[in-house]
Amino acid sequence: MADHKAHGDGEHHIVPKRIYFIVFAALIVLTWVTAWISTVDLGAMNTVAALSIATFKASLVVLFFMHVFYGTRLTKLIVAAGVFWLILLLFITMIDIWTRTWMGVPGR
Amino acid sequence: MITATVPVRTEVNYLNNEHGLKSWLLTGDHKRIAVMYLIVVTVFFFLGGLYAAGIRLELTTPQGDLFDSNTYNKVFTMHGILMIFFFLIPSIPATLGNFLIPLMVGAKDLAFPKINLLSLYIYAVGALFTLFALISGGVDTGWTFYTPFSSSYSNGYVLAVGLGIFINGFSSILTGLNFIVTIHRMRAPGLTWFRLPLFVWGHYATSMIMILGTPVIAVTLFLLVLERGFHIGFFDPAYGGDPVLFQHMFWFYSHPAVYIMILPSMGVISEVISTFSSKKPFGYTFIAFSSVAIAVFGFLVWGHHMFVASQSTYAGLVFSILSYIVAIPSAIKVFNWTATMYNGRVRMNTPMLYAVGFIGLFTIGGLTGLFLASMGLDVHLTDTYFVVAHFHYVMVGGAILGYLAGIHFWWPKMFGVMYPEAPSKVSAWLVFLGFNLTFFPQFILGYMGMPRRYHVYPPEFQVLNVLSSAGASILGIGFLLPAIYLTWSLKYGKPAGPNPWGATTLEWTTSSPPPPDNFAVTPIVTREAYDYSDQEVKDIG
Amino acid sequence: MEPRSFQLLPDAASSIAVQVDSLYAFFVAVSAFFSLLVAFLIIFFAVKYRYRQGFIPAGINEDGHSVGGMVLEIVWSVIPLGISMIMFAWGASIYFTEARPPADATEIFVTGKQWMWKVQHMEGAREINELHVPVNRNIRLTMTSEDAIHDFSVPAFRTKADVLPGRYTTEWFRPIKVGAYHLFCAEYCGTKHSAMGGTVYVLSEADYADWLAKGSGEGSIAEQGQALFNQLGCGNCHPNAINNYNGRAPNLAGIYHTKVVLKDGSVTRVDEAYIRESVMYPQAKLVAGYDDIMPTFQGLVSEEGMIKLIEYVKSLSPRVGSASSAPPQPVTSSATEQKTGRPAVPAGKR
Amino acid sequence: MDSHGSVAVRHHFASAEQQKDAATIGMWTFLVTEVMFFGGLFLAYFVYRQAYPAAFAAASNKTDVLIGAFNTTVLICSSLTMALAVHYASIGKKNLLVLFLILTLLLGGAFLGVKTIEYHDKWVHHEIPGAHYECDGCADAVHTSLFFSLYFGMTGLHASHMIVGFVILVMLIFQAKKGKFTPEWYTPIEMFGLYWHFVDVVWIFLFPLLYLIDRTKSGGLF
Numbered sequence A: 001m002a003d004h005k006a007h008g009d010g011e012h013h014i015v016p017k018r019i020y021f022i023v024f025a026a027l028i029v030l031t032w033v034t035a036w037i038s039t040v041d042l043g044a045m046n047t048v049a050a051l052s053i054a055t056f057k058a059s060l061v062v063l064f065f066m067h068v069f070y071g072t073r074l075t076k077l078i079v080a081a082g083v084f085w086l087i088l089l090l091f092i093t094m095i096d097i098w099t100r101t102w103m104g105v106p107g108r
Numbered sequence B: 001m002i003t004a005t006v007p008v009r010t011e012v013n014y015l016n017n018e019h020g021l022k023s024w025l026l027t028g029d030h031k032r033i034a035v036m037y038l039i040v041v042t043v044f045f046f047l048g049g050l051y052a053a054g055i056r057l058e059l060t061t062p063q064g065d066l067f068d069s070n071t072y073n074k075v076f077t078m079h080g081i082l083m084i085f086f087f088l089i090p091s092i093p094a095t096l097g098n099f100l101i102p103l104m105v106g107a108k109d110l111a112f113p114k115i116n117l118l119s120l121y122i123y124a125v126g127a128l129f130t131l132f133a134l135i136s137g138g139v140d141t142g143w144t145f146y147t148p149f150s151s152s153y154s155n156g157y158v159l160a161v162g163l164g165i166f167i168n169g170f171s172s173i174l175t176g177l178n179f180i181v182t183i184h185r186m187r188a189p190g191l192t193w194f195r196l197p198l199f200v201w202g203h204y205a206t207s208m209i210m211i212l213g214t215p216v217i218a219v220t221l222f223l224l225v226l227e228r229g230f231h232i233g234f235f236d237p238a239y240g241g242d243p244v245l246f247q248h249m250f251w252f253y254s255h256p257a258v259y260i261m262i263l264p265s266m267g268v269i270s271e272v273i274s275t276f277s278s279k280k281p282f283g284y285t286f287i288a289f290s291s292v293a294i295a296v297f298g299f300l301v302w303g304h305h306m307f308v309a310s311q312s313t314y315a316g317l318v319f320s321i322l323s324y325i326v327a328i329p330s331a332i333k334v335f336n337w338t339a340t341m342y343n344g345r346v347r348m349n350t351p352m353l354y355a356v357g358f359i360g361l362f363t364i365g366g367l368t369g370l371f372l373a374s375m376g377l378d379v380h381l382t383d384t385y386f387v388v389a390h391f392h393y394v395m396v397g398g399a400i401l402g403y404l405a406g407i408h409f410w411w412p413k414m415f416g417v418m419y420p421e422a423p424s425k426v427s428a429w430l431v432f433l434g435f436n437l438t439f440f441p442q443f444i445l446g447y448m449g450m451p452r453r454y455h456v457y458p459p460e461f462q463v464l465n466v467l468s469s470a471g472a473s474i475l476g477i478g479f480l481l482p483a484i485y486l487t488w489s490l491k492y493g494k495p496a497g498p499n500p501w502g503a504t505t506l507e508w509t510t511s512s513p514p515p516p517d518n519f520a521v522t523p524i525v526t527r528e529a530y531d532y533s534d535q536e537v538k539d540i541g
Numbered sequence C: 001m002e003p004r005s006f007q008l009l010p011d012a013a014s015s016i017a018v019q020v021d022s023l024y025a026f027f028v029a030v031s032a033f034f035s036l037l038v039a040f041l042i043i044f045f046a047v048k049y050r051y052r053q054g055f056i057p058a059g060i061n062e063d064g065h066s067v068g069g070m071v072l073e074i075v076w077s078v079i080p081l082g083i084s085m086i087m088f089a090w091g092a093s094i095y096f097t098e099a100r101p102p103a104d105a106t107e108i109f110v111t112g113k114q115w116m117w118k119v120q121h122m123e124g125a126r127e128i129n130e131l132h133v134p135v136n137r138n139i140r141l142t143m144t145s146e147d148a149i150h151d152f153s154v155p156a157f158r159t160k161a162d163v164l165p166g167r168y169t170t171e172w173f174r175p176i177k178v179g180a181y182h183l184f185c186a187e188y189c190g191t192k193h194s195a196m197g198g199t200v201y202v203l204s205e206a207d208y209a210d211w212l213a214k215g216s217g218e219g220s221i222a223e224q225g226q227a228l229f230n231q232l233g234c235g236n237c238h239p240n241a242i243n244n245y246n247g248r249a250p251n252l253a254g255i256y257h258t259k260v261v262l263k264d265g266s267v268t269r270v271d272e273a274y275i276r277e278s279v280m281y282p283q284a285k286l287v288a289g290y291d292d293i294m295p296t297f298q299g300l301v302s303e304e305g306m307i308k309l310i311e312y313v314k315s316l317s318p319r320v321g322s323a324s325s326a327p328p329q330p331v332t333s334s335a336t337e338q339k340t341g342r343p344a345v346p347a348g349k350r
Numbered sequence D: 001m002d003s004h005g006s007v008a009v010r011h012h013f014a015s016a017e018q019q020k021d022a023a024t025i026g027m028w029t030f031l032v033t034e035v036m037f038f039g040g041l042f043l044a045y046f047v048y049r050q051a052y053p054a055a056f057a058a059a060s061n062k063t064d065v066l067i068g069a070f071n072t073t074v075l076i077c078s079s080l081t082m083a084l085a086v087h088y089a090s091i092g093k094k095n096l097l098v099l100f101l102i103l104t105l106l107l108g109g110a111f112l113g114v115k116t117i118e119y120h121d122k123w124v125h126h127e128i129p130g131a132h133y134e135c136d137g138c139a140d141a142v143h144t145s146l147f148f149s150l151y152f153g154m155t156g157l158h159a160s161h162m163i164v165g166f167v168i169l170v171m172l173i174f175q176a177k178k179g180k181f182t183p184e185w186y187t188p189i190e191m192f193g194l195y196w197h198f199v200d201v202v203w204i205f206l207f208p209l210l211y212l213i214d215r216t217k218s219g220g221l222f
C-alpha cells in the first residue's frame, strides 16, 4: 500500500481513561452554561455564543471520543472535508438569502 | 504496466466458477454484481428511451394528438427520471467502475463486497417504488420536482417516486463509499497514486460527489415527502416556506450530479484514446487533477440553474463566474485528449470511434453550457429547447457515447469474446449522425424561444421538430444495434484473449474473463499505467 | 396572431434583444472556432498518424511533462479562461441592464395562475392572456402567482422571469417594434403549462391610448385599492393622511420606500414585499412601538386585491424614484374627483 | 461498517491492518454523508430563522429547556459510556465492555423515552404542523408552524438515528456477551462507537438551535 507507513491506527492508540472523564465533565458543564447564557440578553451575540459553545463541544466529542485527535491524516482530511462541504452548502446558499434586497428590485 | 506474473489462461472464471441463480443473487464478486447492474441499467435505458420515442412522436405535430397534456407531462417526467436516476448516474460507475476498479488497482475485490451487493438491492428497491408509480399512473412534476407544484398541486405519484429516488440515492452513496475506500486502501504494492489509470481518477472524483452531494438530494426529497404527504411545511409559501430554497437544495446535488454522469465517461475516454493511439495520455497529471478539480468546483456553481428563479443578482454573479471556472478543467481534458492522438499510432476501432465522437459532441455540449452560464443569455435561453439540446449533447453525446466506448472497449475483458466489427462501426455512425440530427435543431428551436416541457407549440416550430424526431428514430436504431450484436457475441463471438487491443493497464494482464479472484497472484507494480514501449501494436481493424 | 413561416432567428422586438443577439453571435463564433478546431485536429491526427505496419512516429514515448507540454497546458488553460471571463462580464453586464428597470418605467401588474395570465394596468384596464404595451416606452412588470411557479417569457423581447407565489418579481423591457409576439409560460406548472400563453401586442402610442381608453370602468388600481382598503376596514387602525398618528397602527401616508425600525431593532425598507407580508403575516415584522393587534388577512385578499392595496399605499407617498403612469396625486377621500380626468398617457412622459 | 464475521481476515484483504483501516475510512466516509444529510435540514433552519426571527423565538420558547438540557446530559453520558465500552473492548475486559454497552443502551433508551414524552406533549398542544396546528398566543402561526416543521424534521431524523443505533446496540451486546470481540478484533464496537458519538454531535447542535432561541424574556432557566 502506497502510503501506509503513517498509520498509527493499526496499533490502536489507547486513550487514557482520564481524558474521557475530563471531556465528559467539560461537555456537561458547557451544556448547562449554554442553557444559562441563553437567558442573558446579549443581543445578536446570543446566537454566536450558542453556536460557539456547540461547536466547541462537538469538537471535543469528535477529537477525543471519536479519536480523531489520535487518528491518521486521512481521517482528519475526511472530517475536514465533511465540515468544509457543510459550510459550502450553508454559506453559498446564504449569499443568495443575504443579498436578495440589495438591488432594491423585487425578485432581483 | 508489467506485473510479476505472466497470466495463464485459466479455465475457471468468474462466470463459470459457480452456477445457479443463487450464486448470482448472493454473490459478493464485484464482477458479477457489475454484470447484474449492466442488465438492469440497460433495461432502464430502453424504458427511458421508449418514453423518449413517445416525446418525439408527439412533437412531430404542433397540436397534442398522441397524448393528452397530462400524459405528455408524465411521459417527459418519467423519461427524465428514469434516464437520470436509474440509468445514467449508476451506468458507468456501477457497471464498468464496479467491474474494473478492483482489477485496475490489482485487488481481489472492492473493500466491502457485501455493501456492494447491498447497493444493488437498494437500487432495486428504489426502482420498484418508481416502477410502481409509473404503472399506477406516473408522475408529472418534471424530473426537477419544483415546489410548490410538486408538493401541493401535482396530481401524480410524487410520494412513491420521491421515495424511490430517495432510496436509490443510498445505492449511489454506498457505491461511492466503496470506491473511495478501495482506491485508498486496496491498491496493489507499488501502485502509487500517479500510477493509477485515469479511469480510476475519474471514479475517485465521481465518488467524492456521490458521498458529498447525494445525501442532500435525499434529505430534500424527504422534506418534499413530508410536505406533500403530511402537510408539514418546508417550501410552499402557503406554509410560510421559500420555494427557492428547494431549488437551492435540489441543485446543490443535481448540478454536481451532472459531473457524476460525465466524469466516469471522461475516465473511459482517457483509457480508450491512449490505448488506440498507443501512447501515454498527454498531460496525465493534468487530466487526473482536472477530474478532482471538476468534482470540487462543481459544487460551487449550482445557482446557474436559477438565474431567473428570483435568486439574488449578486448570488447569480458568483454562480456565473464560478461556472466559467469549472469549465476550464473540461477544456484541459479535451485538449489533452486531442494532443494524445498527435504522434501516436491511431487505430479507429469501434471504441475509438465512440471516443472521438464523444470529444466532438461533448465539446459542443460543453460550449453551449457556457451560453447558459452567461446570465444575460440564460435569461433568454433558460427553460427553452436550447437547454434541452445542451444537456442531451453532454449526456447522450457525452456520457452515453463514453459509456458505449467503454462497453465496446471492455466487452472482451468482461465476457472473453469479441463482437463483430462491422455492425458495431455501423451503429457508432448511426448514433453519431442520428444524434446530431435529433438535437442540433433543438439549439435553433431554443434560441427561437420554444419553451421546454411543451406539449403543444406554435406551428412555426414544426419543421425543426420533425427533423428532430426523424433523427431520434435513427438514433433509436443506433442504440438498438449494440444490444443485439453484443448479446449475439456472448454465444457466437470469437474468443478475445487477455489483451486484444494492446492496452497497458492492470486489468489486461489477467485472463478474459478474469478469474474469480481477479489475479492468479497479487500483481506488484513497478511502472506507470501507460507504458507502450514493449507493447506490440497490432491492427485488429 | 397569424402563424409565421419558418424562420431561424426570433424577432428582435425590444431594446435588449439587439444586445442579447450580439452576445449570442459572439458565443456562436467562439464555439464554432473551438468545435471546428477540435474536430479538425482529431480528423487530421486520425489520418496522419493512422496505424501502419512497422511505422513508429518519432518521439512517441515523449511524455507530457516535457517543457513543451507544460507550456501547452498553460496556453490552453489560460486562453479559454481569458475568453470565458469576457463571456462572463459581457453576460453579466447585460443581465444588470435586464434586472434594473429604468426609473421612468410604466408599471403593469401580472398575476399568474394555473393556467392563465391576468394583467392589471395602472389605469384600471385588465386583460387575460394578453398584454398591450406602447412601443418605445419602458415597461416594468411586477408579478406574482396564485399557485405554482410560472414564468413570464416573451422570446421576442429576450426576457423572462419566474413568477412565484408569495412574493413579487420584476421584469422590464422596452418594445421597439410594433407587432404581436408570443407570450409563453416558461416554468413548468402542470397540466396545461404549454397552453398558458398568449400574445403581447406592441401598439403605437395612439393605438395604445385608444386601447387604454376602453379601460375597465373601475377606476385606477390605486382607486380600486382604496375601495378595498375601506371595505376591509384597514382605515379603522391605519391613518392614511399625513401627520396623523393614532398609536394603534403605523400611518401609511408617505411610508412607501421609507425605512422603518422593527420591534427587534432591525431596520427594513417598506417595499412591495414588506407591505404584502404585513397584510398576510402582520406579526412577522412588527414596527417598533406598536402592539401585535392586527389580524392576518390571509385568505381574505386575493393576489390581485393585494396588488391594488399595495398600489393604494404607494399612492399615499409622493413619487419616489418611479414616475409610474398613474398620476402621482395621493388618492384621498377626494380622489373620486380625479377619476374622470385621468390622462390616457401620463403627463411628463414624453 | 464491515461488521460481519470473525477475527479472520476476509479473503480479499491482504492483512488485518488493511481490513481495519478500510473499515475506519469507510465509517468516516459514511459519517460525512450523514453530515450532509443533516446539513440540508440545518440549511433550511438557518434560512428560515434568518427570515422569521420573531416567529422562531416565539415558537422556540414553547419548548421545554429543562427537558432539552436534561436530554442533552443523558446523551452526553451515553457518549461517555460508549467511549468507555470501546476502551474496555480494546483492552479485552469483556464484562466491563458488556456493562458499558448496556449502560449506553439504557441511556439511549432514556433519551428516546423523554423524547416520546415531549412529542406527546406537542401533540396534545396541537403543535404538530399540519391541519391541526394551533399556536396559543402567537400571532404569526404560519411561521411558528415552520419552526415546528423543522423541529420535528430535525429531532425526528435524529431520533430515527437513535433507534437504528439502539437496535444495533442490542445485537452488539449479545455478540459481546458471547465473547466475539477481542483486543485484536473489535472493529464493530469501534465503528458503532463512531456512529453513536456522531448522533451525539448532531444533538449538541440541535439543543441550542431548537430550544434556546431568545430565552432572555423567559426569566431564567427554572
Ligand code: HEA
Pocket: B144, B258, B259, B261, B262, B304, B305, B323, B324, B326, B327, B328, B330, B331, B332, B334, B362, B363, B364, B365, B366, B367, B369, B370, B371, B372, B373, B374, B378, B381, B382, B383, B387, B390, B391, B394, B395, B398, B399, C030, C034, C035, C038, C079, C080, C081, C083, C084
Ligand atoms: C453530463 C451532464 C452535464 C454536463 C457535463 C454539463 C456541463 C455544463 N453545463 Fe449543463 N446541464 C445539464 C447537464 C450537464 N451540463 C443538465 C441535465 C441541465 C438541465 C437540467 C434541467 O433543467 O433539467 C443543464 C443545464 C445547465 C445550465 C442551466 C440552464 C438553464 O436551465 O437555464 C447551465 C447554466 O449555466 C449549464 C452550464 C453548464 C456548463 C458551464 C458546463 C461545463 O461543465 C461544460 C464545460 C465544457 C466545455 C467548456 C467544453 C470543452 C472546452 C473547450 C473545447 C475549450 C474552449 C473553452 C472555453 C472557451 C471556455 N448547464
Ligand code: HEA
Pocket: B045, B046, B048, B049, B050, B052, B053, B055, B056, B076, B077, B079, B080, B081, B083, B084, B087, B088, B141, B142, B143, B144, B388, B392, B395, B396, B400, B438, B451, B452, B453, B454, B455, B468, B472, B473, B475, B476, B477, B479, B480
Ligand atoms: C441520460 C439522460 C437522457 C437520455 C439518454 C435521453 C435520451 C433522449 N431524450 Fe431526453 N431528457 C432527459 C435525459 C435524457 N434523455 C432529461 C433529464 C430530460 C428533461 C425532463 C424534464 O424536463 O423533466 C429530457 C427531456 C427530453 C425532451 C424534452 C421534453 C420536453 O421538454 O417536453 C426531449 C425531446 O425531444 C427528449 C428527447 C430524447 C431523445 C430523442 C433521446 C434519445 O437519445 C433516446 C434514444 C433511445 C431510444 C429511442 C430507445 C432505444 C431504442 C428502441 C427501443 C428502438 C425503438 C425506437 C425507435 C425506433 C424510435 N428528452
Ligand code: CUA
Pocket: C112, C113, C114, C115, C149, C150, C151, C185, C186, C187, C188, C189, C190, C193, C194, C196
Ligand atoms: Cu404556468 Cu407553466
Ligand SMILES: [Cu+2]
Pocket: B254, B255, B258, B301, B302, B304, B305
Ligand atoms: Cu448545472
